[in-house]
Amino acid sequence: MAWLWRALILLSLACATPVAMAEVPNIAAAANIKFAMAQLVNNYQQQSGNQLRVSYGSSGNFVAQIKHGAPFQLFLSADEKYVEALASAGLTADHGVVYAYGRLALVAPNNSPLTLDTDLDGLSKLLQSGQLQRFAIANPEHAPYGERARQLLQQKGLWQALQPSIVYGENVSQAAQFALSGSTQGGIVALSLAMAPQFRERGRFVALPTELHNPLTQRMVLLKGAGDVANDFYRYLQSEPARAVFRAYGFALPEEGH
Structure with missing residues (x-):
């Protein structure tokens, strides 16, 4: 009988494992x-x-x-x-x-020539000078922070001129990686990511006004x-x-x- 009890215990443990995993x-x-x-x-x-x-x-x-x-x-x-x-x-x-x-932030890697300001004047000047080559945002088709970044850039009259330079991240975290990797001159991403220690040591940021896009x-x-x-x-x-x-x-x- 001892072998039967051992078998029943092992069977009960085996059955319990998927339940625990499902939790x-x-x-x-x-x-x-x-x-x-x-x-x-x-x-x-x-x-x-x-x-x-x-x-x-x-x-x-x-x-x-x-x-x-x-x-x-x-x-x-x-x-x-x-x-x-x-x-x-x-x-x-x-x-x-x-x-x-949430809030948006304008970010740039430490070696970028982009001047950060809440009016995006630095971005406009860099764009006009021809020095802006790559600028990152999340894909506005399915990422809310990308959609709001597009709204903000449209409000500032920069969207059309930026089109050839924009690099889209699959989500805002990937956009932040692009913006601060040194492969772009900057980007517009989530303030919550820009404030994280993992990003703050790699670049600069400024929080952007919320009235320039939908909440x-x-x-x-x-x-x-x-x-x-x-x-x-x-x-x-x-x-x-x-x-x-x-x-x-x-x-x-x-x-x-x-």
């Missing part, structure tokens, strides 16, 4: 919150003992993936319209909550069927310790305006 939720997060999210995930995992699996990318691409069955349990978007698109498709638990308002209202939502861990992390992201992390990376919080 690690897949989370889709907009690329602009990459560094803030890394800190939040680390803090939460240490505090709760729960594990999380996070993927970063453009909000528009995540919507397409989720609509095609990607097994995400929580989605943190850079633009609330993408959450509304999933809610309209019946794929979310509800309409979620706004967790932050970057960042909303998060639980997907239908989200488990206990995803629900718990969703609540944690609305707590004061989490809000302090978002604030430290240049985000405005819902009640603070944008």
Whole structure:
């Protein structure tokens, strides 16, 4: 009988493993919150003992993936319209909550001739002089920060003249890599990325006025069927310790305006 008990125990352990693995939720997060999210995930995992699996990318691409069955349990978007698109498709638990308002930043690597200013006069002069060869933004077709960068450049009358020089990142994190790698003279990316230590040591930045583009209202939502861990992390992201992390990376919080 002892061998039978051992066999039953081994069988129960084998069956339990997939269940334990399933308890690690897949989370889709907009690329602009990459560094803030890394800190939040680390803090939460240490505090709760729960594990999380996070993927970063453009909000528009995540919507397409989720609509095609990607097994995400929580989605943190850079633009609330993408959450509304999933809610309209019946794929979310509800309409979620706004967790932050984002901002754009004009950035340049340390060796760039680009002068940074909030009116983009330095960018205009560099463009007119013919010295601007490459300028990075996220793809405006599916990345909210790229869409807002295009709006801002249109407002300043620079969009058409910049077209031959623009290098598109698949998402705003990749655009920031391009903008600060030294292969471009600069770019317009998320302030939250420009403020991160990983980027600050490689370049310069200036926060840009929010009135030159539509608000970057960042909303998060639980997907239908989200488990206990995803629900718990969703609540944690609305707590004061989490809000302090978002604030430290240049985000405005819902009640603070944008």
